[in-house]
Amino acid sequence: MPFSFFFPSTKISPIVPENQTKFTEFILLRFSEKPEQQGTVLGLFLGMYLITVIGNLLIILAIGSDPHLHNPMYFFLSNLSFVDLCVVSTTVPNMLVSILIENKAIPFADCLVQMYFFMVFGLLDNFLLTAMAYDRFVAICHPLRYSAIMNPRLCGLLVLISWIMSLLDSLIHTLMVTRLSFCTDHEIQHFFCDLDEVLKLSCSDTLINYILIYILAGLLFILPFTGILFSYTQICSSILKIPSAQGKYKAFSTCGSHLSVVSLFYGTGLGVYLSSAATHSSWKSTIGSAMYSVVTPMLNPFIYTLRNKDIKDALRKLINRTVFSQ
Template identity: 65%
Template structure:
């Protein structure tokens, strides 16, 4: 069969999490509630950090950017899903799909990078406390953030340009609630070897390296904490990175779950259901983790709400 040229493709079909009509109102209410909680919770974290001068430190600077990334990360997928459920329409246009992939990769990658930078911040604070203000100065923090944005925009742009060169067949159904990169590639009729090569290289560069940085930072942190003689001192040192460690475990744990479910059942909706954890649930829980475990954030939120 002769493949269609990609310029003739106008839309994809998002099969979503379920095709059962009676479940759609439940899914709409559930995802609308989670999206509103995610948006409100992360926005409150950002406003609390901006409003309170005692939160103007590197750790909370990166936390505010993480909250912003979580809002945008969720906003790339959930509003379109809600609109499709409400309109009883599963169509996403070709342009919307490409745009969704582009922004999803940027803000998903930004989560990875910010968690890595925050791990490094905790490493410097615990292992080199006397040099903390010198190393983690405002200029250096902004430079780290700018470098993350620049690298991720270039990476996402490269992937999108690689997709634009592909030709697609008439079978354009995506077993997901958003345009997931791998599933879009699998719909192509033309050769996708170069796309796969770039994807694996980018995954190694932008996935494994940040994770290695987190593991390295926490290995040094644990080593330094164990050298502290008093139990109270160990508790205080560990409590400064407890929230971040919880978020890292949640984020990478759910991402690993998506990978394993995709490998086990590549043609089912299981990956889509599991991906809800890291695309919706994790961004929703992050504000609660930081506000419940962090006294500075609690005080900042009280000041903001009062």
């Protein structure tokens, strides 16, 4: 989820006039106003979307078809792949259709639905990465108790809690948007309905919305991120105590892929926030958000496939079974 959601530029809008016409839709400006560039944007995002869908589906199928991967680490990975698939499916198909039919308008209700589910899956990414960090912490720092601690009941409970918290938090923000009024400016300089961009267009007082954003961001974003940092601090401390270099490499390799995904996830998100805060450019923020919400889910399957021998073996078996069964 973009850092602009967690740390938006606070704005208190003027009170809406009483004689306001009824608001019905937003206009998504996307990336370019030039018609000749729409084909390039369409091809680029269609390609990234297909790669993301195929890559994450292969990860899910490989884990589900290989009994050797039915353990907590890959259980969380399959959930992360599913969420990454949902993140891009929430935003990209709508943008591709709007380019094809040359219609930038999105109804207010559809905008709310898109905003809601984007926040849900963005928060789920955050929670699942935290659960995966805890899994690696237990595996490396408490290996003898790993099976007892990371039992199927706890893993299922962690995923269930992540879903409940994501759904409730996103519902709160979405319902708070429904109480706002929108006047003459309906143009969103983005390729999807981002919460911060929608709040900027409101002519109501958005102070309560921003207060809720900061409070809930502190609880649901900063605390999990702190948990990830603590987990890796303990992991590094345990790895440094291993006497052999081979043992250190083996221990670190078990969490290398996750650490790469965490760095990509938070690094791109932080880049979006710092870029928008420094330049105040909506277009640069839009491009940064695309890196965060489209490119990152596309790269995650490659990171886990290239750095993980078990996933590569499972994918090879899956492809061989598919080819020889025909």
